[in-house]
Amino acid sequence: MFHLLLLAVVVLGGYMFLTQTLFKRSKCKGNAAIAAKTVIITGGNTGIGKATALHLARKGARVILACRNRNKAETAIADIKQETGSTDVLYMQLDLASLKSVRCFASMFLKTESRLDLLINNAGLVADGRTEDGFGIEFGVNHLGHFLLTYLLLERLKEDGGGRVVTLSSMAYRWGRIDLEALAVNKHLGTGRYSWQFFQAYCNSKLCNMLFTHELAKRLKGSKVTCYSVHPGVVRTELSRNVSLWQKVFIEPVARLLFLDPEAGAQTTLHCALQEGIEPLSGRYFSCCAAQEVCTWARDDAMARKLWDVSEKLCGLS
Numbered sequence: 001m002f003h004l005l006l007l008a009v010v011v012l013g014g015y016m017f018l019t020q021t022l023f024k025r026s027k028c029k030g031n032a033a034i035a036a037k038t039v040i041i042t043g044g045n046t047g048i049g050k051a052t053a054l055h056l057a058r059k060g061a062r063v064i065l066a067c068r069n070r071n072k073a074e075t076a077i078a079d080i081k082q083e084t085g086s087t088d089v090l091y092m093q094l095d096l097a098s099l100k101s102v103r104c105f106a107s108m109f110l111k112t113e114s115r116l117d118l119l120i121n122n123a124g125l126v127a128d129g130r131t132e133d134g135f136g137i138e139f140g141v142n143h144l145g146h147f148l149l150t151y152l153l154l155e156r157l158k159e160d161g162g163g164r165v166v167t168l169s170s171m172a173y174r175w176g177r178i179d180l181e182a183l184a185v186n187k188h189l190g191t192g193r194y195s196w197q198f199f200q201a202y203c204n205s206k207l208c209n210m211l212f213t214h215e216l217a218k219r220l221k222g223s224k225v226t227c228y229s230v231h232p233g234v235v236r237t238e239l240s241r242n243v244s245l246w247q248k249v250f251i252e253p254v255a256r257l258l259f260l261d262p263e264a265g266a267q268t269t270l271h272c273a274l275q276e277g278i279e280p281l282s283g284r285y286f287s288c289c290a291a292q293e294v295c296t297w298a299r300d301d302a303m304a305r306k307l308w309d310v311s312e313k314l315c316g317l318s
Helices: 001-021 047-058 070-084 099-112 137-159 171-175 180-186 195-219 245-257 266-274 299-315
Strands: 038-042 062-067 090-091 117-122 164-168 226-231 284-287 289-293
Touching: 038 047, 038 137, 047 062, 047 070, 047 117, 047 164, 047 266, 062 070, 062 226, 070 090, 090 180, 099 137, 117 137, 137 164, 137 195, 164 195, 171 195, 171 266, 195 226, 195 284, 195 299, 226 266, 289 299
Parallel strands: 038 062, 038 117, 062 090, 117 164, 164 226, 226 284
Antiparallel strands: 284 289
């Protein structure tokens, strides 16, 4: 009996520790006016993106879901409209695995929309494979597609002043490494058919998100546009839909017990979108609705500048 009681105490203690650390919840308290402002959310048809769209639509924003799959986007829009009463939610086709699609999206947006106040680079994946342009799928979607999208929309963001760019990174950036020479040759930052191999590539792409935001903040100095990178928490989403069946069997029970739901996972994104007074923290990394210190390799000025230059070349911008 004593051993069972001790085990129960250990399990309960472990659960409480995890829910206050790795799986800690937070709540966005930001309340900046967003009514009648225009927001783009990549991957806004599911998970954290959809939860973010719901909150912003409820506050009166014009929300554009930039997604690859029209049917899923239209289903999400119907849900959002029904739940919020908003009639200002729409779909625009965007496939981040195609630089041509990114350019078409930006061109269409700039022709049809007069303003842009908030760009949320939300979409991401863990998978193996290549993009339409031959890049590793995680590098291409998680970093390069968002890099080009942001680049093409920056001037519109600057026009009305006070625009923000929020890019979803992850605490997984800590295990990321970037080999620019290998990237130039192989057009990826890691690949392989085993899950641990493309998880490493995912970590590398999340480090790219960090360095991109770090460098973007420097380039935005003097404008009223600010940018932030976000760890949403460990969230139960479709991010891992491409992992193997046996891994899903292991992950699913843990996910149901501990992982955050998408609404909880959206809180730090919403904080960076709506919290007033965080402009001096442009370029910083946020988790649990607060700015956090980061590892030295995530704020390496030289690497951030080199990654920006390489990204420009890979996108045909220089």
